[in-house]
Amino acid sequence: MVNTETKTAISIKGLEKVYPDGFRALHPTHLDIRSGEIFALLGPNGAGKTTLINAVCGIVNVTAGDIEVYGNNITTQYRKARSCIGLVPQELTTDAFETVWNTVSFSRGLFGKPANAGFIETTLKRLSLWDKKDQQIRMLSGGMKRRVMIAKALSHEPQILFLDEPTAGVDVELRKSMWDQVHELRSMGVTIILTTHYIEEAEEMADRVGVINKGELMLVEDKKTLMKKLGKKELVFDLHQPLTDEHEELTAMKVHSAADGLQLIYTYDTLKENNGVADVLDCLNRLHIRYRDLSTRQTSLEEIFVSLVNKK
Amino acid sequence: MNFYAVAAIYKFEMARTYRTLGQSIASPVLSTVLYFVVFGSAIGSRISDIDGINYGAFIVPGLIMLTVLAQSVSNASFGIYFPRFAGTIYEVLSAPMSFIEIVMGYVGAAASKSIIIGLIILATASFFVPLEIRHPVWMITFLVLTSVTFSLLGFIIGIWADGFEKLQLIPLLVITPLAFLGGSFYSINMLPPIWQKISLANPVVYLISGFRWSFFEQSDVRLSVSIGMVLFFLVAGFALTAWIFKTGYRLRN
Structure with missing residues (x-):
């Protein structure tokens, strides 16, 4: 079992990523994410936000540095570390011909959890997807697909949720509803890290804000302090x-x-x-x-x- | 061991087969039936026995292998390439799974499909020619080992390929010619000595020879050599896959 009592959910030390073509996506980066907080990572396109997330989730190999998730190194203790994390990627990458129920069940299995129809039902109902459970994903609207991605990420009951541009391309109503869902998740004790272009999203939801640009984490500050300070x-x-x-x-x-x-x-x-x-x-x-x-x-x-x- | 994850991938891949049943099962069976009609009945009836075996029956192991090789490579390469192409691979890469578990899921499913198709073809063949399997355990062993080995090769191709064209390149330009020239329709002992020697460089010869031995106790090369070669390809494929996951080649870069 992972000890989520630790105050630090994610600890990043000296993380660097240089792609094979020589492009330096991340300069040495240090960052601690506190357990239970909503952390917003702001930055323009190509700033390194997604690379940072992918490095923590194990999707890209890092060039240098150490990452720990609730004290578990993501390389040497990757099973424990990854089982804590749910990821909603920026792109709507889903298996178009699968049904909502099957794809969410698949995600739960991938993360080593036994089938639990009750939990998946609750998750789908909470995300207003229950009546779509037997539909193929290709039949759903963009907003619904985004919800499916969230349901997949939540299917294994993660303690940490990464939301990479969660409301990109969704209408205002759906965006507000997603914000409510994020607040609800936080109230359940889930640590949330979101990247966004929408500053109002960070302003509305985040406890702390990090600003990243050209692969450098320029500042990390409590949102209220930041707004007061600057x-x-x-x-x-x-x-x-x-x-x-x-x-x-x-x-x-x-x-x-x-x-x-x-x-x-x-x-x-x-x-x-x-x-x-x-x-x-x-x-x-x-x-x-x-x-x-x-x-x-x-x-x-x-x-x-x-x-x-x-x-x- | 994350068995739930292995089962999730396996079930997901097998579900794709059921969704495309016609394409996955009916198509290879139909083409094999055509082979039997043309080579077994029409032309085969004019060809004399080979090593005392009716020609129609002689080509059965070769035809099964021909299809199993092609299906293993094609199923496994598509199975891993499509999530890479669609972007859904992120989920597998971020899951708490070792590379062995990922391989077990994808390669296991691809090999299962090939084995099922192989057995269906065997059953179909029994309607056309009289068949007797002298060593059923060895027959199953060869079928399983070959399916797993070539599914592993397909898995590697699916990771290496950066386009649908490349996905087809190796099966079309390498696997199919090697399978045809590997003794599917003839015994390599029928070739001139120089071509016999050249044929020994073809790895498929050892697979078909061993497989045919399990049916008729007749083979082009010794059984131990056939088994040794299959195991060698299996280990080589596994080592290459381990390297791919260790370095992140085309997956985590």
């Missing part, structure tokens, strides 16, 4: 009258106008003790600039991500 806030004033004149004082304070002069926007750093908000309010009073509303807006993870990737 996040800026905008203070937006909706004015009664459009501002036609330029005020040097406002320009000096880096307050700029928008919406044809009907808005003033002040961007400030949330971590600074003197963030200048009080000064801006004083200044507007002095200049007799009246506003009917004011609001604040936090910088999104997407903006943080873009700024990090661009810096590189």
